[in-house]
Amino acid sequence: MLLQLGIMGVLVALIPLTLVWVSADANKYRKLVWVTLFLTFDLIMFGAFTRLTDSGLGCPDWPGCYGHSNPLLAHEHINAAQEAMPTGPVTWGKAWIEMTHRYVAMAVGVLIIILMVIAWRRWIKSGRTDRNFRPWFPTALFLFVCLQGAFGAWTVTMKLQPVIVTIHLLLGLTLLAMLVWLGARQNEHVPVSALGRKLTGPATLAFVLLVIQIALGGWVSTNYAALACEDFPLCHGKVVPEMDFANGFSLWRHLGMTADGDFLPFPALTAIHWVHRSFAFVVIAVVAWVAHKALKDPGLRKTGRWLLIVIALQLATGLATIYLDWPLAIAVVHNGGAALLVSLLVMLNYKARYATPVAAGIARIATIPARDAQKA
Incomplete structure (x- = not known):
């Protein structure tokens, strides 16, 4: 076999x-x-x-x-x-x-x-x-x-x-x-300016936040909690609904069960969904801000533009899964959007770090005093 x-x-x-x-x-x-x-x-x-x-x-x-x-x-x-x-x-x-x-x-x-x-x-x-x-x-x-x-x-x-x-x-x-x-x-990449290189820190932060959000989204999917809140922006008509964080985020347990072997209560599913939904707005804000900054650099502009498009797509598909009762095609597209965001943020981080112009190195050498340059 x-x-x-x-x-x-x-x-x-x-x-x-x-x-x-x-x-x-x-x-x-x-x-x-x-x-x-x-x-x-x-x-x-x-x-x-x-x-x-x-x-x-x-x-x-x-x-x-x-x-x-x-x-x-x-x-x-x-x-x-x-x-x-x-x-x-x-x-x-x-x-x-x-x-x-x-x-x-x-x-x-x-x-x-x-x-x-x-x-x-x-x-x-x-x-x-x-x-x-x-x-x-x-x-x-x-x-x-x-x-x-x-x-x-x-x-x-x-x-x-x-x-x-x-x-x-x-x-x-x-x-x-x-x-x-x-x-x-x-x-080969379009060289990134000094302004673009300053995005290395924010781009890394955006990537870390995205990974956390994807982990939360995976936890929603694997626990079948996508429809635990069927209204928006409220959840069960409340800003903060009844939730069971202890059972919802107990990691080592069987599907649909608590760590003690009981059936997983619905407030646990609500907690899983609500945390993923709430944290999404933090990720959207940070990624959109980083993408907006990237638009100002010729070497990062294309990646930044695609980031804005995909983050908007993620918001739209996320809301659609709630309002349209979780259609399969949109749910799959939502997962694909997460993969695209990972790809784009990795590319942005790479460019911000390594797509630097050769002229920048020449300019730094030109600033060295002649005496030091001769020693070098």
């Missing part, structure tokens, strides 16, 4: 690899980095779809489906489960959604292995001098995708335990952020 699953992952990976091979881009390594990034973004979106359609246990074992490499071979088990519970966690549709998610995840792993191998070969071939192929970051990506795979397995074997599923989501977005950083290193 493992060999068959590995072959499936390679076959899926051959599609983006072929696109890179036949592309007109002279820098195939750079192209492969960005294609891997795009596939990882798709994987995160499809992971959200898997979670939101309650397909996480569509195949209740790991890495295969009832010990097989695809649902077709497990048809007897799936038929029996579907007949026993037609709307339960195991159906034909959910099994295929879950296994498709795993196939794409394996393909991303294959592409990251290829990136690592290319980096090591090119770096050694260059006599360990080519900075564009330093292998440490691609190697870290490989180790990180192995960790992500482990949490993917625990997500299934621990029956969608909220803290494991939330960590799995955060690790997926961290993998995306690492690929954006690697991709940024391969690109």
Whole structure:
């Protein structure tokens, strides 16, 4: 079964690899980095779809489906489960959604292995001098995708335990952020002025706040608390509704249960939803402010403009999930918006730190007194 699953992952990976091979881009390594990034973004979106359609246990074992490499071979088990519970966690549709998610995840792993191998070969071939192929970051990506795979397995074997599923989501977005950083290193950027470099601190703060908000959003999703407050801007008609923070934010517990094994009370779900909703306004304010500042620098203007667009999209989709009773398509788009914000803020942080003009270094040398310059 493992060999068959590995072959499936390679076959899926051959599609983006072929696109890179036949592309007109002279820098195939750079192209492969960005294609891997795009596939990882798709994987995160499809992971959200898997979670939101309650397909996480569509195949209740790991890495295969009832010990097989695809649902077709497990048809007897799936038929029996579907007949026993037609709307339960195991159906034909959910099994295929879950296994498709795993196939794409394996393909991303294959592409990251290829990136690592290319980096090591090119770096050694260059006599360990080519900075564009330093292998440490691609190697870290490989180790990180192995960790992500482990949490993917625990997500299934621990029956969608909220803290494991939330960590799995955060690790997926961290993998995306690492690929954006690697991709940024391969690109040429418009130089950033001294004004733009002053945004390094605020951009870092915005990124940290966004990570906290995504963790809160993941906690909402994994606890199925998206409709715990069905009105806005109030919640159950109150600014501060009845909430149970102790049970809502008790991390180590089973899905829908308290740490003591009782059913999770509704005020706990309200607390989870209300905290995510309230903190969103802090994140929106800070990210919008950083994006507005970025518009003033030519090197950051494009990224800042996209940040404003996506943060507005996040606000709109967040409100739509409440007013429209959580439609699946909008919920998936909301998850994708979070991934886009992560990507854009990583790019903004990279540019603010490293896209500095060469002339700036020359100008600093020109300010050194002639006597000191001669000593240098």
